[in-house]
Amino acid sequence: MITATGLQLRAGSRILLDDTTLRIQPGDRIGLVGRNGAGKTTTLKVLAGEGEPYAGDVTVGGEVGYLPQDPREGDLSVLAKNRVLSARGLDRILRDMEKAQTAMAELVDDGERDKAVRKYGRLEERFSSLGGYAAESEAARICANLGLEERILDQPLQTLSGGQRRRVELARILFAASESGAGGKSGTMLLLDEPTNHLDADSISWLRGFLKAHEGGLVVISHDVDLLDEVVNKVWFLDATRGELDAYNMNWKRYQEARATDEKRRRRERANAEKKASALQQQAAKLGAKATKAVAAKNMARRADEMLSNLDEERQSDKVAKIKFPAPASCGKTPLTAEGLSKSYGSLEIFTGVDLAIDRGSKVVVLGLNGAGKTTLLRLLGGMEKPDTGSMIPGHGMRIGYYAQEHETLDHDSSVWDNIRHLAPDTGAQELRTLLGSFLFSGEQLDQPAGTLSGGEKTRLALAGLVSSAANVLLLDEPTNNLDPASREQVLDALRSYTGAVVLVTHDPGAVEALEPERVILLPDGTEDHWSADYLELVQLA
Template identity: 75%
Template sequence: MITATDLEVRAGVRTLLSAPGSALRIQPGDRIGLVGRNGAGKTTTLRILAGAGEPYAGTVTRTGEIGYLPQDPREGDLDVLATDRVLSARGLDTLLRDLEKQQLLMAEIADDAERERAVRRYGQLEDRFSALGGYVAESDAARICHSLGLPDRVLGQTLRTLSGGQRRRIELARILFAASDGGGRSATTLLLDEPTNHLDADSITWLRGFLQQHEGGLVVISHDVGLLADVVNKVWFLDAVRGEADIYAMGWQKYLDARASDEQRRRRERANAEKKASALKAQAAKLGAKATKAVAAQNMVRRAERMLADLDDVRVADRVARIKFPDPATCGKTPLTAANLTKLYGSLEIFAGVDLAIDRGSRVVVLGLNGAGKTTLLKLLAGVEQPSSGAVEPGYGLQIGYFAQEHDTLDDDATVWENIRHAAPDAGEQDLRGLLGAFMFSGPQLDQPAGTLSGGEKTRLALAGLVSSSANVLLLDEPTNNLDPISREQVLDALRSYAGAVVLVTHDPGAAEALSPERVILLPDGTEDHWSADYAELIELA
């Protein structure tokens, strides 16, 4: 259970949420959808509820276990096995290693008394292992992993060798394993930020079922409307205009109807109040001309001002980023080629012998199962990583624009302004301020550290960096992740109109459709083929 009282949430100098005299409560059985436009403070609020951040004001009390999935889980030891990372949620990884060591010790001891002590120690470890679910729990962990599209091959690898999407699914599996007693029911409070990112359709269906059966508390941020409609029984709407949280104790569809009614009511109340206030001020103006009526006129003006001050702000239409990729710089017929690319992590081969040529203005989608090396290929093409063998060759006039799915191109410690200045060092200050304004960054937000931005805001900032360039080859890795529907459509419109070459990695069928690709590259084999409707059906599965 979590209770946040008198909560005030800020990002830099911006107040995202101010709730004096009120409380946000998460109790067992609550399945809450935390919604609001990009930048409203959803991710920041969830971090504070989880204890990963501190509120500007107010208190948060927590009881029981908490499972928190951030948008970009980057902490922890990357040299541990994936399966050990999942099992560590219940301490089973350590117990299994201790049991194995104790077995070896018992086999080596010659002294009867020492062997007896070792046997007792083994029995104590085994009792503890059984109390935590034992081999049934280990099987449960494997079931959860497989349901999230993580095969045994991946579970036997270290986290360092996995893609960002695989590592995120390992963290989700770890959290769900900790919360599961074998039937998906627990008193654990789950705080999940975009849990369906990097999941295929089957995994999303399974996750919905798991969350529907979860008996602990749940707060989920998601742009997957289907998940919200199937799972949540309450909605917290963070209103970015008013800086308040509206609480709706109802399911998703009823919430949509209630919120629409609330906004209509606020508009009517303001229109009526403005009409009355205008009449009072007009009457006050008439009275004010007479010295004997001056006090009465001033009272009327004050009454009109109080009437307007007591009203809630009317929610204005959400601002949207005005995204348009630049006209590409002049380049040769084939600005980017790669020959015999091979990438190894230790002894693990990600892919081998990949050849490709990116012609001027060409449009290519990279497909492959999770872990096939799609993100790695884009990193090699961008020069962020080096191949184990083979080479990437720039052609005449090549200018690359790279969008990393985990926002690796941003400096989390630098401000929004410092990041865009780094992306476009030769641009004029007014031009950059205008560009950031088009991407909905202005005023005090320019001084906000990039690490405190939401996932959607980071996506917009990274895209602004691309727009500030004259790139003629865009390497885009999941560019629509974490975006609300309106911002997503803006990105897709920009893709449709861009005249340069694009190499795209995505799980979003709409992104592939907007690109109108000519070719597809299939990993890990590196096979190249003409794009067809058959490949479009594989987008969500890849």
């Protein structure tokens, strides 16, 4: 169980939650929802013990599996499969068993060899008590269902993309949560922040089934409405306007109906109270003109003020960023060409011999299974990494704008303001303030470190940097991840109207339809083809 009492959360001076009590029990499957920036990620981080509340206490009983939006840094030299197995301590035991096996084979002294045999026996007994080879098979099954092939699992984490590392971490958490039997952890509390990011359609479908069957508590932040509809049995709505959390002990469909009813009631109650307060104020103004009625007038005015102050703050329509890419800088007919690109990480070959030419204003989608190198190709084109062989050839006037799905273009230790100044050094201060305002950043939030922003806010900040760049070639890696539906539509509208060249990597079919691509590049072979609707069903599978 996780219990929070007297909880207050803040972002700068803005109160996200105030004097709130929360409780997560086994069997609870809670969807934590609210607009971007309402404090969902902050709330989950504090419940996981990864962040400190401004006030209040959080008590955690039992195991917690926390999946943040951004991959955690740690020992990146560890093999991916060992990271998954570490959830139950199996990685250390297997490593020690291998050492004991080697000792048994190599030691000449009978006494020392006997000691190694006894040690191996103890380790094997411990290994069996934790599930043994059946547990290894279970881990492999979970990984396979999350699109982690064996060739990926045999690689160090440092060679994997951010999305692959995040899937490894999700596999590790689910492997721990699926443990049963003696010493099992079926009651593990899962706190998952956008768990479907970087997953293909089959993996998302499997994950829904896993979470629905999970016996422990669950709190999930997700923009995947199908996941919320199928999995959750409670909904917590984080209201950014009131700084309060409304709990609904019902499934997603009933929550949506109840939420609409609550909003209508609030508006009706406010309208009635404002009408009564207005009448009191008018009566107080009339009586105030008479000296003998001055005390009564003051009482009426005070009563009207109290009536208004006790009302919930009027709920404003959720704002959305005004995203529009400006006219691209002029450039030659083919601003970007790549020849013979190859890339490997250790023994893992990503792709080899990829050629492409990005013409002015062309629209290209990159498709391939997870791990085929889509993100890697964009990083090479954007100059974030160097190819093992081949080269990028810039054309006349080329100006690249790169959106990274893991927000690597942002300096997480610097403020929102410092980030936009770095991304657009030639733009005036007032123009940048206006730009940030259109992306919903203003006031004290400009001084907030980028690393403390939610995933959706980081996306908006990175997109603001793109807008200020006047790029004529946009490299977009999953630009609709972490966005609420309204903000996603703004991004899609911006894609539809942009006249420069775009190279897009996405699992979002809506983003591809908005782009109206002319060509598709299929990885890892680098095959190029004219776009057709037949490829659309591959987008979610890729």
